[in-house]
Amino acid sequence: MHPADEDPQRLDPASLHNARTTIVQLLGRAGVPAGSAEELIGLVEAGVLAAAHREAEDSAGTAPAGKGELYESGWLDGARALTDELGSIAARALARAVGAGPAEDSPGAWPPVRRMEVERAKVAVTPLYLSFSTVSDLDPEVSEQVLTAVLGTMSPRQRAGYAGRLTRFAADHRPHLTRLYERYGPGSAITLHGRYSLLHSPTSLAVLERLAASPSALREEWDAAELPPSWLDGLTSSWEPSA
Template identity: 70%
Template sequence: MNTADEGRQRLDEASVLNAKSTLLQLLARAGVYTGDAEELIGLVEAGALALAHAEIGDSPREAPQEKGPLYASGWSDGAREAVDALGALAEQALIRAVTAGPSASAPDERSPVRRAEMERAKVAVTPLHLSFSEVSDLDPEVTDQVLGAVLRTMSPRERAGYPGRLAEFAAAHRVRLERLFAAYGPGAPIAVHGRYSLVHSPTSVAVLERLAAAPSALHEEWDAAELPPAWLDGLTAAWGSQA
């Protein structure tokens, strides 16, 4: 094989599977449960396909004009079919990732929250909260309880895309969120107490997003988890005061 061929070489199936198996073994040695690791890797695979599909769909290549209209028409049809096929592969990969494991339900049905889903939610909410406020005043157990109620309002497919939805929510309401945390967060004139505890937690942005997107489902799961009604009422009132 010459240098040019080596530069164009692509990973083959065996090499990809080898890399995945190696990663699973390394994560297992670090104490990551195999099911969680497989789910995370599956989401990365599905995401890579989805991002490639979006990039190709947004930047279509034009057919060579000198080939004539019939060639251009065939080129367009073929390109569209290839993009659609890539999108279908991304969807299949996502379904495999979110339905992995013997206890998993259908991707569009609400189901118990898995450990990997909880950890992904924590990774998503923490930097968002820190962009508005300081470190949480609530303990890890309470954070798990609140995020559990939030995540149970969604299906596995929705949970997979929840970090992106949170980022969009925070971007769309940044000014309002800044006012809320300035008025009720750490260092604000209003001291932290039971009613406004959630404003001091990284879960606050997640709860606010659910209040906007699925209020009935959130109240249902909140009551089922036996979380203090004052927390939800206080955050709702604080949010409303900044409208």
């Protein structure tokens, strides 16, 4: 019997490659470039490895009972070595997916924001925004420019994990955000034109998160993108009371 047929719960490399290629081709027919499709697949793979690492860590701290102290010590050492290696594999997979290199901690060396990173940010921010407000009428092109400035304040790894960061931000500040959108959002008396107009867009949530986390870097990216200063000033003045 061929070794690959002995364990039906494991896929051989050829079958994994076939599945990956199929996904890339199907996404290509939908208009997604091959590079962007590979990036998305790589992020999913890195996420699966990270989840496996967390699960292994949770179960690695307890050795089988009744085996003796020496056995327990060896079992724990082996489990620790295994989970450490799994964590390293997950980290390398993430680095490959986002193209992170040794200059990760140097903002000046970060690569430009890519189209796929903007698309991922849109997917992350829109449902969170809709939990506070209603559909935006702001120009989609302007929204992309805003998200590009927001993502420019982050490293490739941080951009990859931005959906989680936004989710935590929305949960941590939900009462204040609710009041903010009720007062200045689409359902309020504030019009789409003016210093608070960005609160009519899902991108406002992303900007607010950056104002809380990295205001100086955001201001720098905002000015470089030549976005309306009044938009950022309006969000800053409306957000500061929550600090």
